[in-house]
Amino acid sequence: MDGVTLLLEGFASALTPEHLLWALIGVTIGTAVGVLPGIGPALTVALLLPITFRLEPSSALIMFAGIYYGGMYGGSTTSILLNTPGESASMISALEGNKMARAGRAAAALATAALGSFVAGTIGTVALTFLAPVVADFATGFGPPEYVALMAVAFVTVSALLGPNLLKGLASLLVGIAIGLIGIDAQTGQPRLTYGIDALLDGIDVVIVVVALFALSEAFGHLLTGTGHSTVEPLRGPAVLSRSDFRRSWPAWLRGTALGFPIGSLPAGGAEVPTFLSYAAEKRLTKHPEEFGRGAIEGVAGPEAANNAAAAGVLVPLLTIGLPTSATAAVILTAFQSYGLQPGPQLFSESGELVWTLVASLYVGNVMLLVLNLPLVRMWARLLTIPAYAIYAGVLVFATLGAYAAGGTTVDLLVLCGLGLLGLLMRTAGVPVAPAVVGLILGPLAEQQLRRALTLSEGDPSILVSSPITVFLWIVVVLALLIPLVLPVAKRRRRALTEVR
Amino acid sequence: MADELEPVAVDRHTVLATAVFGGLLLVGAVLVIVDAVRLPTTSAVVGPAAVPLPIGVALGAVGAGLLVDARRKLSTARSGAPWQPRAGLRVLALVAALVGFALLLPLLGYVVTATGLFVAAALLLGAPRDWRVVAWGWALAAVVFLVFDRLIGLTLPAGPWGF
Numbered sequence: 001m002d003g004v005t006l007l008l009e010g011f012a013s014a015l016t017p018e019h020l021l022w023a024l025i026g027v028t029i030g031t032a033v034g035v036l037p038g039i040g041p042a043l044t045v046a047l048l049l050p051i052t053f054r055l056e057p058s059s060a061l062i063m064f065a066g067i068y069y070g071g072m073y074g075g076s077t078t079s080i081l082l083n084t085p086g087e088s089a090s091m092i093s094a095l096e097g098n099k100m101a102r103a104g105r106a107a108a109a110l111a112t113a114a115l116g117s118f119v120a121g122t123i124g125t126v127a128l129t130f131l132a133p134v135v136a137d138f139a140t141g142f143g144p145p146e147y148v149a150l151m152a153v154a155f156v157t158v159s160a161l162l163g164p165n166l167l168k169g170l171a172s173l174l175v176g177i178a179i180g181l182i183g184i185d186a187q188t189g190q191p192r193l194t195y196g197i198d199a200l201l202d203g204i205d206v207v208i209v210v211v212a213l214f215a216l217s218e219a220f221g222h223l224l225t226g227t228g229h230s231t232v233e234p235l236r237g238p239a240v241l242s243r244s245d246f247r248r249s250w251p252a253w254l255r256g257t258a259l260g261f262p263i264g265s266l267p268a269g270g271a272e273v274p275t276f277l278s279y280a281a282e283k284r285l286t287k288h289p290e291e292f293g294r295g296a297i298e299g300v301a302g303p304e305a306a307n308n309a310a311a312a313g314v315l316v317p318l319l320t321i322g323l324p325t326s327a328t329a330a331v332i333l334t335a336f337q338s339y340g341l342q343p344g345p346q347l348f349s350e351s352g353e354l355v356w357t358l359v360a361s362l363y364v365g366n367v368m369l370l371v372l373n374l375p376l377v378r379m380w381a382r383l384l385t386i387p388a389y390a391i392y393a394g395v396l397v398f399a400t401l402g403a404y405a406a407g408g409t410t411v412d413l414l415v416l417c418g419l420g421l422l423g424l425l426m427r428t429a430g431v432p433v434a435p436a437v438v439g440l441i442l443g444p445l446a447e448q449q450l451r452r453a454l455t456l457s458e459g460d461p462s463i464l465v466s467s468p469i470t471v472f473l474w475i476v477v478v479l480a481l482l483i484p485l486v487l488p489v490a491k492r493r494r495r496a497l498t499e500v501r
Numbered sequence: 502m503a504d505e506l507e508p509v510a511v512d513r514h515t516v517l518a519t520a521v522f523g524g525l526l527l528v529g530a531v532l533v534i535v536d537a538v539r540l541p542t543t544s545a546v547v548g549p550a551a552v553p554l555p556i557g558v559a560l561g562a563v564g565a566g567l568l569v570d571a572r573r574k575l576s577t578a579r580s581g582a583p584w585q586p587r588a589g590l591r592v593l594a595l596v597a598a599l600v601g602f603a604l605l606l607p608l609l610g611y612v613v614t615a616t617g618l619f620v621a622a623a624l625l626l627g628a629p630r631d632w633r634v635v636a637w638g639w640a641l642a643a644v645v646f647l648v649f650d651r652l653i654g655l656t657l658p659a660g661p662w663g664f
Binding site: 224 | 514515518519521522523525526529532533536537540541543545546547548549551552553556557559560563564566567570582584585588591592595596599600602603604606607615618619620622623624625626627628634637638641642645649653654655657
């Protein structure tokens with residue numbers, strides 16, 4: 001069967017009243033939580049994952065897709081109105097978007113962000129529809145050595161592209177991998193790093209780690225620095241685009257999408273790279289260079305589109321190879337596993353119906369978000385006026401709830417607290433936490449594949465470079481380690497990061 | 502213009518935290534290696550210790566690297582944004598609140614303990630001392646309990662009074 005037929009079947013399943021309701025609930029709470037300052041998409045999906053635990057897989061996936069896209073939309077609203085981007089990907093939209101808001105153009109900035117996200121999300125989802133089955137077909141030929149090489153690429157790129165330098169990225173990655181070692185070794189049944197504590201035998205749940213590193217560290221961080229007095233820019237009038245704004249926005253949306261989807265769909269980390277590239281491209285191509293840095297609409301339109309297209313792109317390696325390349329994707333992988341699904345080439349043949357329902361609900365969610373966001377954006381903006389202490393105290397309540405739902409024991413809550421302190425230390429030290437999340441998820445999978453490969457070859461490591469694909473991928477690994485040292489893009493990105501901070 | 506990044510002096514807090522984090526990685530390296538060494542050898546071609554050992558070594562190397570990096574930058578570091586008064590105490594108090602929450606949850610039930618956690622966190626974060634904070638916390642905890650325990654069926658500890 002071809003993709004279109006399968007997708008239509010997916011739509012048939014996604015468009016039932018019950019599933020539409022789940023999608024609506026998903027996008028609504030996804031947006032509501034994503035709007036809260038300091039809460040990025042990864043944390044949004046992690047915090048809301050427990051809600052979907054008790055639903056049947058298809059409803060859970062549909063709601064989850066809504067939460068994912070809703071979290072992304074909500075995040076851009078916050079960066080524009082409050083200048084507190086929840087994730088590095090929305091930092092760039094904060095650059096110009098918040099300036100626009102300060103100049104009284106918040107409505108136009110929000111409208112171009114919402115429409116750009118819609119355009120990019122839709123094109124990205126269409127591209128996903130056609131690309132994913134092809135990649136899945138291709139990936140069925142992969143054996144353990146190819147997986148090991150692919151995961152090495154993901155590890156290195158995630159460490160190199162996130163955070164201020166490679167050393168800190170690697171440190172974060174290793175922390176994640178080390179946490180992933182805790183628990184019973186699946187192949188030999190040996191407990192590792194459990195120190196006789198029963199609750200650790202199953203390992204530490206990903207949700208606990210994500211919630212601790214993102215949410216608790218945020219709350220702890222505000223204890224150190226104070227919650228500050230951030231000003232919410234007022235929003236006058238409905239979010240609409242004037243004709244000239246539209247004329248300036250749409251090419252930026254398309255360029256952002258063209259950068260975002262392909263880069264996002266690479267089996268390498270760094271889904272936010274396209275947002276930086278898009279910003280640089282818009283700055284170079286604009287006819288209004290004097291506006292950049294003071295609130296140029298292209299500077300919001302392009303990066304927002306790139307960000308959303310990349311979010312769709314990230315689903316390609318995630319669904320077809322089982323390879324998460326961002327913290328958000330890592331949480332999505334966990335969600336799949338908790339619904340009893342294992343992403344990978346077999347996912348499309350074994351659970352094709354569910355996958356296409358998910359893809360269809362991504363389209364549905366996108367439309368819902370546009371309908372929901374443009375008229376309701378003032379209501380979401382009102383959420384930003386909740387005092388910071390109430391937001392973070394509420395986040396703590398949800399964080400502990402998520403940890404308890406994922407683990408169900410007192411030990412899980414203590415682990416949550418300990419990892420929260422670790423997250424605080426990492427934040428203060430400028431160590432990015434996203435590589436740790438990717439390492440935690442991918443580490444055990446990489447170990448499994450590595451040991452499988454070496455068992456096949458009876459211990460001979462040359463099997464790891466036994467095919468042209470693996471040789472190519474290992475060359476990519478080496479390049480990814482060397483390039484950040486010389487590439488101007490990386491420097492510019494770091495510069496942008498420093499500016500935002 | 503793009504190249505004037507490096508000389509920017511780093512925040513002293515960042516440098517010190519990097520050093521502590523590096524030290525923590527060294528401790529982690531020792532724990533991982535010691536644990537890996539004690540694993541019994543199995544009949545499998547690649548035993549359970551094959552991956553932890555190099556990870557432990559890498560943790561040690563990166564930890565040492567961070568320590569060296571922090572040592573190098575410490576002399577030029579400037580004091581950055583000041584912390585709140587008694588910032589350390591506030592963090593400790595929140596840790597105590599979280600530990601208290603974890604220990605009291607099975608005894609007192611979800612709504613009471615979650616309300617306590619909310620109030621403690623809000624006050625530490627600078628909320629006004631006002632009964633409304635307790636009311637907000639109670640309302641949030643009750644809604645969470647109703648939605649998750651009653652509606653979704655995620656069993657939360659009920660405590661002696663059933664909520």
